[in-house]
Amino acid sequence: EAQVTQNPRYLITVTGKKLTVTCSQNMNHEYMSWYRQDPGLGLRQIYYSMNVEVTDKGDVPEGYKVSRKEKRNFPLILESPSPNQTSLYFCASREGTNRVYEQYFGPGTRLTVT
């Protein structure tokens, strides 16, 4: 089954404790992206990657890091989480970068930073 998976689905952590949210897709998609969803703000893009070893900032990259060492994986790293990073996070992937394809979303990771 074609899908985007994220782990963990729920995470409660404390300020400053480094964490990683994993994202994996099994569709051989070139493009992957991370969003955060906050009430009244919709989805805002954090980082995206057009292919292996190619990453770029989205609209709200501060406080986040990403890496793309393999095509299927695109982990999101919070080196020193803060309470304002409490949010619902979605990973997404799509085929190709120059053509119009729909994005496939993971189930989401609800992060709480205390």
Place this chain on the structure above:
Amino acid sequence: AQSVTQLDSQVPVFEEAPVELRCNYSSSVSVYLFWYVQYPNQGLQLLLKYLSGSTLVESINGFEAEFNKSQTSFHLRKPSVHISDTAEYFCAVRGGNDMRFGAGTRLTVKP
């Protein structure tokens, strides 16, 4: 860059009533338009999309949206809603590699 405005944050309706969820966009380049649906505790799923051709696009579950270039709108409609349509709906616009989402409209269908 593109921007998307969903004009209603919440839309309560009764079952079997018609509904319209409004979406306006702005862009300096040609765009592709999407509606995504998010059911409770789930990720986003594509509902329908406009890429080119006919300005009226339909989904398999009775929703439709019409691309209106002069009004820069892409409103979502359904003539008769069901309880199961209760969800949050996101309008999105893509120009080049840049994809922007609206803030979402929470549709609540009441019996």
